[in-house]
Structure formats: C-alpha cells, structure tokens
Amino acid sequence: MYQTTYHRAASVDEALRLHAGGEESKYVSGGMTLIPTMKQRLAAPTDLIDLRRIASLKGISISGKTVRIGAATTHYEVSSSAELRAVCPAICDLAAHIGDPHVRHMGTIGGSIANDDPAADYPSAMLALGATIVTNKREIAASDFFVGMFETALEDGEIITSISFDAPAKAAYAKFPNPASRYAMAGVFVARDAGGTVRVAVTGAGSNGVFRQTDMEAALSANWSADAIAGITVDPADLLSDIHGSAEYRANLVKVMAKRAVAAA
Structure with a gap:
C-alpha cells in the first residue's frame, strides 16, 4: 500500500x-x-x-410506504431492520446474503452503490425499485445513476447521502453466488409497484454492469408468474464471459434466477 x-x-x-x-x-x-x-x-x-462516523448518513426511516436509507447504513443494519422488512422484505433478504458477516457489518449501502461493481447486489435493487439516489448536491434516478461498469453519474467529490424508494407491492431477489466471493454470477431483482409497473434488474451478468431485462418486464406485466418468462430467451451477446462462467451459462442463470425471484415474490 x-x-x-x-x-x-x-x-x-x-x-x-x-x-x-x-x-x-x-x-x-x-x-x-x-x-x-x-x-x-x-x-x-x-x-x-x-464517512462512517457521519451521523446524518446513517439510519433507516419509513413514512407510510416511502423508505429512506442513509448511505452509511451497513448491510447488516439493512438486513436486520424489522421496520424495513415489514414493507420491503426483498431488500432485507438481499442484504442478508452479501459476502460474509464481516462484510455485512462493515460494508455500507452507499459505498456499494457508489462503487457500482458489476457483480454487486444493491444496484439491481435500486433499478428494480425505481429508487432515487440522493447526494449532497441533487437527486438522481437510479435509471440515470448507473452509467457502466464501475461508473456512475457521481461528479468528483459528490457524496451519496441516502437512497429512497416507495415500497413495492411485490418484490424478491434471487442470485447465484460465486462460492468463494459470494458476489453474484447472476442476480435478478423483480418488483411490481402498486400501479402494476414491473421492473426486472439483473446484476453479475452484464458486460456493462447492471441492466433491466425488458422482455421479462413485458411478460410479467401481462402475467405475474414464473411461467410467464419460461419461454423468454436471454441474449448472451452483452453478457460477461470469464473463468467463472461463459456468457451462455450466465444467460441461463439469469432466466433461472428470474423465475425463482418471481416465485418467491
């Protein structure tokens, strides 16, 4: 060092x-x-x-269905919040399976989002939940925040202070973890809001980072069931291929994880 x-x-x-x-x-x-x-x-x-000792960056608050999570809130705190689990158990379950206990007690939601690792879990939740990333300067829609692999819309020196979203009517996350790192080789977060809008976000598989699977969104909007996406083929052209798995392998994982997430939701 x-x-x-x-x-x-x-x-x-x-x-x-x-x-x-x-x-x-x-x-x-x-x-x-x-x-x-x-x-x-x-x-x-x-x-x-x-940034860990900044009190204003910590904590979880819920007002009705609106959720706010401070950027310095740890994965463990997200996973163990009874108030958050009451309105969005999917994000609690996601946080509970990040890394190992040491990572969950040290790592923070803001750090994960700001780093935008292509295999990180939270970015898929942010996209699927239609979250807003709040910084010291502005509010950024998740759809505009994640630009590419390890790249976000954050400007130099800008600090994420919190994230916010409206609790979904239904949501779940399923991932196939790398057995060593527990990073997602393919992770799929599915969510349907109170108005019926469906979002499906994929992490761990995209060569350019987190992305939405629009074919699945359309199918699930018409029929919210795992069977609705059984006939969808995931194109491996833009997926990662490395020592852990080929693009074709990940394409199959995306479909399997999506079906599991919908069934869990």
Missing part, C-alpha cells in the same frame, strides 16, 4: 472540505473494495476520507 493521509470526517461539509483540500482524495465508507485495491497498489489516494 502506498502512503496516504487518513481523515475521519464528522459531517458532510467537513468531508467535502477535506476532499477539496487533497491532491487525489477518495471517500471510504466500509472500505470493502477500496482498501483491498489499495493493498494491491491499484489505487493510491493521497487522502482517505472516512
């Missing part, structure tokens, strides 16, 4: 000042991706600004 200067910010404003004052600053929350990357000398920020 290269030399870096560690800062512990007490507020969003302080974090912004520290970031602006550094030559090449990086925010860190749980550090589940950035710290290993730094250890491998693949990242070398001059200043590391810790």
Whole structure:
C-alpha cells in the first residue's frame, strides 16, 4: 500500500472540505473494495476520507410506504431492520446474503452503490425499485445513476447521502453466488409497484454492469408468474464471459434466477 493521509470526517461539509483540500482524495465508507485495491497498489489516494462516523448518513426511516436509507447504513443494519422488512422484505433478504458477516457489518449501502461493481447486489435493487439516489448536491434516478461498469453519474467529490424508494407491492431477489466471493454470477431483482409497473434488474451478468431485462418486464406485466418468462430467451451477446462462467451459462442463470425471484415474490 502506498502512503496516504487518513481523515475521519464528522459531517458532510467537513468531508467535502477535506476532499477539496487533497491532491487525489477518495471517500471510504466500509472500505470493502477500496482498501483491498489499495493493498494491491491499484489505487493510491493521497487522502482517505472516512464517512462512517457521519451521523446524518446513517439510519433507516419509513413514512407510510416511502423508505429512506442513509448511505452509511451497513448491510447488516439493512438486513436486520424489522421496520424495513415489514414493507420491503426483498431488500432485507438481499442484504442478508452479501459476502460474509464481516462484510455485512462493515460494508455500507452507499459505498456499494457508489462503487457500482458489476457483480454487486444493491444496484439491481435500486433499478428494480425505481429508487432515487440522493447526494449532497441533487437527486438522481437510479435509471440515470448507473452509467457502466464501475461508473456512475457521481461528479468528483459528490457524496451519496441516502437512497429512497416507495415500497413495492411485490418484490424478491434471487442470485447465484460465486462460492468463494459470494458476489453474484447472476442476480435478478423483480418488483411490481402498486400501479402494476414491473421492473426486472439483473446484476453479475452484464458486460456493462447492471441492466433491466425488458422482455421479462413485458411478460410479467401481462402475467405475474414464473411461467410467464419460461419461454423468454436471454441474449448472451452483452453478457460477461470469464473463468467463472461463459456468457451462455450466465444467460441461463439469469432466466433461472428470474423465475425463482418471481416465485418467491
């Protein structure tokens, strides 16, 4: 690891000042991706600004069907929230199967979304739930936030403060995890809102990161059942192919995970 200067910010404003004052600053929350990357000398920020102790970035609040989750809320806190489970058990179940206990107690929802790892779980939930990503500057629809692999609409220095969404009428998440990392080789989040709009978002399989499966959305809008997508063929052309599985293998996984998610929902 290269030399870096560690800062512990007490507020969003302080974090912004520290970031602006550094030559090449990086925010860190749980550090589940950035710290290993730094250890491998693949990242070398001059200043590391810790956001975990900022109280305004923590917590879960629910007003009616509107859910707000602070960006520094850990995966464990999301998974174990009884209030959140009462309105959206799907996102609790998703969080409960991220990594291992250490990752779940350290990693945060904001860090995961900001990193936009192509195999991360939360991006699929954000797309399928029609979530809004709230930063210190603006509100960004999830459909506009995820730009590509490890790439988001965040500007330099911008901080995610929370995410918000309306609880769906039905939703579920199913993934086929890599047995070593537990990252999704294919994960599918399905959701139907109170108005009947269906969204199906896929993570772990796309060569350009998280994406929506519109063919499945159309089929499920007409018939909300696993049988409705039985005849759909997932095109492997834009899917990942690596040592863990070919694009064709992942195409089949997407279909299988989608059927499981719909059945669970």
